[in-house]
Amino acid sequence: MADVMEHPKVVVGGVEIPAAAIAAEVQNHPAPDAEEAWQEAARALAVRQLLLAEADRQEIVAGECTDVEGRKLVEDDARIDALLVENVMVPNATAEEARRFYENHTDRFCSETLIEAEHILFSASPEDTFNYSLAVGDARMTIRELEANPASFGELAKAKSACPSKEQGGNLGQIGKGQTVAEFEQALFGLVEGELCREPVKSPYGVHVIRAGRRAEGRQLPFEVVEQSIRNYLEEASYRKAMSQYLSILASETEIEGVNLAAAEGPLVQ
Structure with a gap:
């Protein structure tokens, strides 16, 4: 409570918001x-x-309302919802607007490249210099074995890997970008289909032996597949802009102390 008291009072249109309420929020x-x-x-x-306060001024009376998940809203939330429905209106995004956005941002609408990965992990902490160097040596020896006998990957994974994937012969399935640590991802995506990484790959989890499997290159998604998601995005962006403008108007007409609403991005309504 001592920390809360150090902040200035927050007053909106003559109504003070209790410090305890802010602390709970x-x-x-x-x-x-x-x-x-x-x-x-x-x-x-x-x-x-x-x-x-604006709902009071407009004498907004809301009936029973629910949120997007079907839960009944408390009276104040229902009144705010009714106020916004009445005062913040955004037109539906058209197919033409969606297509224009699609054509100007084609790079956003591609399926991601996926690569099947085989993996053997020699677990060691980078902070444990001795054991980490041993793991590097073990990985190098395993790579040499695989170069001599590529078909032994599954057998070696089951025998040596510290990763649960050893039960599947080291197969991690399809990997997309952002799904694993940067060091592993960089090595994997630098390989061609069927290629074994010739050097051990170091990461915070230990040292990896990696082989790339089948590769499915990303492809441009047709407009028809993404049209609805684009329209939803454009309408949401328009709504947030309209909300920001509406709040700015209300704030400019109200005496506010202790907080800067100009710094708020979006409606901030829970």
Whole structure:
């Protein structure tokens, strides 16, 4: 509570938001540090009060409402929802707008390249210099064995690997970018189909022996496949912009102390 008292009072249109309420709201706003979390929580509650005050001014009375998951909204949330429905209107994105966005951002609409990976892990911590160097040596010997007898990969994985994939002969299945550590990914995607990486691959988890399997290159997705997701994206972006503008208007007409609503991005409505 001592930390909460150090912050200035937050007052919106003459209504003070209790410091205890802001402290309770903090848990809903993860942030790099406590001060930023407190500011985000204060902004969220200030925006909420701003909207409730406007609902009062417009004499908004809401019936029973539910959220997107079908849960009944409490009265204040229902009134805010009704206020926004009445005052923040965004037109539906057209097929022409969606196609224009698609043609201007074709690189966003590609299926990802996938590579089947075979893998043998010699587990060791990079901080344990001695054991890590032993793991590198074991990986080099295994690579030499595989160069002499490529068909032995599964057998060697079952016998030597510290990875659970050893039960499948070291097969990790299809790997896409971003699904594994950077060192492993860089090595794997630098191989052609069926190629064994000639050098041990070092990572925070240990030392890896890697062989690439079948490769499925990414392909351009047809507009028809992604049209609806583009339209949803454009409508959401338009809604957020309209919400920001609406909140800016309300904030400019209201005396606000202790919090800067200009720093808020988006509606901040839970």
